[in-house]
Amino acid sequence: xxxxxxxxxxxxxxxxxxxxxxxxxxxxxxxxxxxxxxxxxxxxxxxxxxxxxxxxxxxxxxxxxxxxxxxxxxxxxxxxxxxxxxxxxxxxxxxxxxxxxxxxxxxxxxxxxxxxxxxxxxxxxxxxxxxxxxxxxxxxxxxxxxxxxxxxxxxxxxxxxxxxxxxxxxxxxxxxxxxxxxxxxxxxxxxxxxxxxxxxxxxxxxxxxxxxxxxxxxxxxxxxxxxxxxxxxxxxxx
Numbered sequence: 096x097x098x099x100x101x102x103x104x105x106x107x108x109x110x111x112x113x114x115x116x117x118x119x120x121x122x123x124x125x126x127x128x129x130x131x132x133x134x135x136x137x138x139x140x141x142x143x144x145x146x147x148x149x150x151x152x153x154x155x156x157x158x159x160x161x162x163x164x165x166x167x168x169x170x171x172x173x174x175x176x177x178x179x180x181x182x183x184x185x186x187x188x189x190x191x192x193x194x195x196x197x198x199x200x201x202x203x204x205x206x207x208x209x210x211x212x213x214x215x216x217x218x219x220x221x222x223x224x225x226x227x228x229x230x231x232x233x234x235x236x237x238x239x240x241x242x243x244x245x246x247x248x249x250x251x252x253x254x255x256x257x258x259x260x261x262x263x264x265x266x267x268x269x270x271x272x273x274x275x276x277x278x279x280x281x282x283x284x285x286x287x288x289x290x291x292x293x294x295x296x297x298x299x300x301x302x303x304x305x306x307x308x309x310x311x312x313x314x315x316x317x318x319x320x321x322x323x324x325x326x327x328x329x330x331x332x333x
Contacts, residue, residue, distance in 0.1 A: 136258050136280070137320040141251045143327045148172070148179050148297060155235035159270035161293075169270055171235050177326055178240050179299040182271030184252070186278055187227050187263055188220045188287035195221040196275055201287035209264040210244035213308035218262045220274040223310055225262025226250060226298055227274075232267035241302035245309040247318045249326075251297040252281040258319030260306050271296065299326070 154173035161169060161183045171180050188196035190208040196219070198204045208218045208225075218225060226248050228237045237243070246261040250273060257280045265272050273296075275285045284290035301322040306315045 136256060136316050137323065139249075139256060139320060139323040139327060141254045141256050144249060144251055144256065144299060144323060145297060147327055148174065148181075148299065154178060154240065157234040159229060159234065160268055161271050162269065167268065171270075173240075174326070175329065176322070177299050177301050178237075178242070179297060180270055181297050183293050184278060184281075184283055184291045184296045185272040186285055186287040186290045187225075187265075187272050187274050189263060190217040191219045193219060193221045195285075196287065203287070208262055210262055210309060212310040218274075218310065220276065222276055223262065223274060224250075224257055224259040224277040224280060224312060224315070225274045226259050226277065226300070227263045227265045227272035228261055228300070229270050230264045230267045234268065237261075237300075241304075242300055243305070245306045247301045247304040247306060247315055247322060249299045249301075249319055249323050250277055250281065251299070252283060252292070252295060255281050256323070257281050258312075258316045258323075260309055260315050261300065262309065271298075273298075299323075301326070 151170055151172035152174070153170040155171035158167045159169040160167045162185070169180055169182050171178055188201040189205040190196070192198070192206060196204065206217065211217055228242065229235065231238060242261060244261060248259045248261060250257045250259055257277055259273065259277050262274065275287065278285040278290065283292050304318060304322060306318060
């Protein structure tokens with residue numbers, strides 16, 4: 096969970112990740128030393144999801160900042176079966192330490208996440224695609240909308256869709272954050288120290304959905320694909 100944001104790099108880059116079920120690959124420009132491939136999950140198109148979230152029926156009581164010191168202008172919006180917001184992406188590298196996410200690579204590193212996996216260990220930001228929701232406050236309480244640990248999300252950036260789970264909570268007044276693994280698959284620079292992207296990310300979280308165990312990414316992809324198909328078919332703003 097990010098206590099305050101790091102400087103964001105505008106340029107996006109990608110590295111290879113293992114491809115779970117329902118993935119296809121497409122080449123994009125990668126960083127030196129990478130294979131320049133980003134995985135794409137499922138068959139629901141980013142454009143179809145984005146077409147369903149053009150408007151905003153505001154369900155939050157106020158608006159969020161994207162980073163410390165920025166204007167609070169990001170609402171949480173409601174739709175049939177989901178909530179969504181459009182924001183930046185800061186990189187969450189918290190949880191179980193690994194070679195990519197640790198106190199040396201991330202000056203704001205915390206070895207805990209708000210939620211734990213089935214064996215009691217904290218989540219691994221570098222291997223598990225997850226998003227961060229703001230801690231409950233007077234602005235908005237995610238629990239009031241059927242959202243909690245393991246809720247399924249579709250994260251859209253440019254023409255890519257990444258399915259993830261709700262895995263951590265962040266500051267009460269800031270929104271727009273996801274794990275190292277989420278950014279990597281979307282082609283966003285995942286470096287916790289200067290990575291991320293300053294805008295252009297849409298987060299759709301499906302109400303009353305839950306992946307168990309939370310660390311089962313293949314289950315998140317399967318559930319996300321099913322829920323995304325339903326969402327694009329019959330979503331109504333409310």
